[in-house]
Each structure stands twice: as C-alpha cells, then as structure tokens.
Amino acid sequence: MGLKRFxxxxxxxxxxxxxxxxATALRLGSEGATLILADRNFEGARQVCATAVEQYGVQADALAxxxxxxxxxxxxxxxALAMHGRLDSLINNAGIYRRDHFANQTGDDWSLVFGINLESVFHIVHQALPALIAxxxxxxSTASTAGLQGIAYAAAYAASKAGIIAMTKSLATEYAPKGVRFNAICPGRIRTEIGTGLQPIEDQDPDIMVKPPKLAGKESGEPEDVASAFAYLTSDEACFVTGAVLVVDGAQTVG
Structure with missing residues (x-):
C-alpha cells in the first residue's frame, strides 16, 4: 500500500x-503509524506488535x-505518553459481550458489561484528553449495530454501545472548538469472538440465538472491513468529520 497517511x-x-x-493496528501500521497496542492479553498484543514491525518496519509497543x-x-x-510524548489518535476497541435471558442477568453482570464497554472509555478519554487537545x-470508538437497534438477550451490551454513541456525539460537540474529533463505528456481524457470539452457546437455553440476514452476499464481514473504516476516520482525510457514527454491517440495519 503506497499511502502513508499516518x-x-x-x-x-x-x-x-x-x-x-x-486488524486496525496492522492497517494503520501499514500506513506508517507509530503503534501503542494495549490489551489484557499482553502477550497477544506483543505478537501483533512484532507482526507490525516485521511487515511494515514501524515502531510498535505493547502495554498491559x-x-x-x-x-x-x-x-x-x-x-503511552511517556513513550512518545504525544498522542494523535485514540482507538477505543476493548469490549465484552455477554448473552443470556434478561431475567437471568444480575446487577453484577450489568455492571461488568458497562464497566468494560462504556466506563473504560470515559476513563481513557478523560486521561488522554490534554494530549489530544495538544x-x-x-x-x-467501537460501538455496535446493537447500540442502534438493540439485540435480544444482550440488553446490557446494546445499552453500553448506545452509551458510546451518545458519548461520542456529546464530546464531538463539546470539543470541536478545540480541534479534537470524536467518531464511532458500529460493526454488524463480523468474524470475531464477539461477532460469532450470535451463534448458539453450549449449556445455555437453545432459543438464545439471533440470526441476522445475509449481509451483502456473505454471512458476515471481516475485521479488515472495519479496519478500513477506522483508517479513514483516524486519518486527516476525515479532518471535517466529527460526531459521525459509521455503520459497517453490509446493510444489516437497513430497513
């Protein structure tokens, strides 16, 4: 890829x-980004860093x-700031998906999903904001089509993703005068652990299953499809795009 947007x-x-x-980290690395990759799976993040360095020759560091x-x-x-003294883009992608009948869910279940999917975004953005303003x-941030239209058996997940959408729009309005952009991406059914969570789960009620329509000629998208959307919104080509919610779902939510 000839472009070096990052x-x-x-x-x-x-x-x-x-x-x-x-997929997003490798896409941005392919376009020259200096990467800081954070995950609870520290060894997995290190492996992605190694791939980015080997394939693209960029600087990449992992954080727990x-x-x-x-x-x-x-x-x-x-x-992260101590490593490079600056931060140009923050991609909030960490998340959790839990599925069960609403009647079976506890307050602790709800708090766990909201804590990881929504509150964590607050804490990261709050801490990174001075550097992003500079x-x-x-x-x-990764939201979800579930945050737009809801999803059976996953009320906490859908509500947390709707919260990301509302937070994104609110912060986009508040920080536009300071030149900081906030956008969100709503993936539909994508081949990831969360995306394939729409399949039946062993040891759970067999009627807990949501079957989305066939998406644009294929059953689901690939992580790279979403990575392309992240690359655009993170780049300077989207310099006048803020408060946007970009749906990447192969027409799943149309109609």
Missing part, C-alpha cells in the same frame, strides 16, 4: 490483541491494560 502519528489502540483491534480496572486506564495512558487529535 507517518509521524502516534496511535493508541485498546483491545488490540485480536479481531477488529488487531485491563478495561475492568479503572486505575489501569490512567496508568496505561500515562505509560495534538488536535481524534478518538474513534
């Missing part, structure tokens, strides 16, 4: 060890990050 740009990606986060730990976000952002940078 030369001299420092990008922090959470949930980078697998799936959409991994537990989205369920409020202090981990602050520590992780501080470590660089006139941008934030792109």
């Amino acid at each position: 030369d001299n740009k420092v990008v922090l990606v959470t949930g980078a060890a697998s799936g959409i986060g991994r 990050y537990d989205a369920a730990d409020k202090t981990s976000a602050r520590r992780m952002v501080d470590e 660089s006139r940078g941008n934030v792109v």
